Amino acid sequence: MDKTVNHKAWFLVLPVLILVAFSAVIPLMTVVNYSVQDTFGQNEFFWAGLEWFEEMLASDRMWDALGRQLMFSGIILLIEVPLGIFVALNMPKSGFWASFCLVVMSLPLLIPWNVVGTIWQIFGRVDIGLLGYTLDLIGVDYNYTQDTFAAWVTIIVMDVWHWTSLVALLAYAGLKSIPDAYYQAAKIDQASRWKVFRFIELPKMMGVLMIAVLLRFMDSFMIYTEPFVVTGGGPGNATTLLSIDLVKMALGQFDLGPAAAFSIMYFLVILLISWVFYTVMTNLDKKGM
């Protein structure tokens, strides 16, 4: 659509600006403020410069958490995106069953995050949980509170359970927007199922898939509640992801300076990645996808 140039439109955006400034900019400034100061309590602060940043960059703690975080986000993207596309391809296209699938699939998305954690915490317990009990019965040694591998499997399966539907819903919406004529043309050309997917469905889904990957990456990158409820970051530090570590540092130990420096670097990483995604997305928009 052609847009007209109208600088008065700023007035329409003003309420959002004021609100977001109050709820984002002011808190963020507080964080910046803490990150360059040190305190001995009693609200006495003095300038510390970039000391906290240097300390955080030199400490293993942040790098380890970042490594675990990247591994977690990478694994869940590798599972959820193909699985979501696969599910979307198999969904009924219309009628009662389509609505039924949509509603059931959306259900996990609407469960409060700590309840998701609770559900899986119970589900995986060897004594009272269906999953843990069954695994124990068939002789698998499974204990997510003590075994690092089991803890990782649990939080990954939990995330797949929680969010694959989002990818599937988006891919499904993309699939539904493909006109029948495309499929008819493919039939005339006797294209194989794989070729139909590769040359018709996948390119047409690209736009929504980008959004799916963006949302999944971002949300998994700042995941806190679910793994915290299930494993509490343990065993040891095995599942302490970035947000868990940050909350531990800021609210648990009250190390304001390091926590603030940590926050800022954390946020900058996210900002950088969002910018890349956003650029790719707007370019796709321009190409009319």
Place this chain on the structure above:
Amino acid sequence: MSDATAADTLPTQSARAARRVRVNKSALVMAAYLIFLMLPIYWLLNMSLKTNTEILNDFTLVPNQLTFANYATILTDPAWYMGYVNSLIYVVMNTVISLTVALPAAYAFSRYHFMGDKHLFFWLLTNRMAPPAVFALPFFQLYSSVGLFDTHIAVALAHCLFNVPLAVWILEGFMRGVPKEIDETAYIDGYSFGRFFVKIFMPLIASGIGVAAFFCFMFSWVELLLSRTLTTVDAKPIAAIMTRTQGASGIDWGVLAAAGILTIVPGALVIWFVRNYIAKGFALGRV
């Protein structure tokens, strides 16, 4: 003659059979996926209908002694059910605030070019992507210093951090689909901006508003980190109250499960109304 018909029908039949096999395979995949989704929820429901003795001592797939005592505990104790009320209050407040400010902004983004519009739009997106963990402590201090700590409005405002950008994005996507000629015709007919917006434009994007409201509701309802940090007693959300079940005598599993089931109910109710728009909403209006 009959041969020809047979030859004609044979491939059709095999094609139909093949199609049936494919449909069945799809149905199988979907059934497997839906069962995977429902199993943990089924288990929670199952537990919520059992007594604690049964949960801990017998492993049963359906409750032996069906009991609603766990639900009764929650629905009769104000300390419990006020959690639901608190959650609903701040969720509704947040939805109303988010939509009120997002509507005009989304209109501006969808209709006009103005100085810095692209940067502004991206900046809004970054707020959706801001980790709540980064904001937990500064929010706590900000709302304490202005005396809003432990109030519903504090949580509602805090959730605006990610809901307002989301609402703007979704609404902008829907508004883009409304032809601009409608605006122009209305202005020629002498409508003022306000009257046009409320009387003509808003009904046109009613589904978009519904979807945006649904998403604000959803993300405010599922969030815990900020709402827990900003409340202690008066506005404590249900999700935070659930941790109360860890008493001296161990965890009250039955009540915990019942509370969990009750938090799923509101979402399940509203989802039916927006089922056909869910995907479009998740795509930020861009399908």
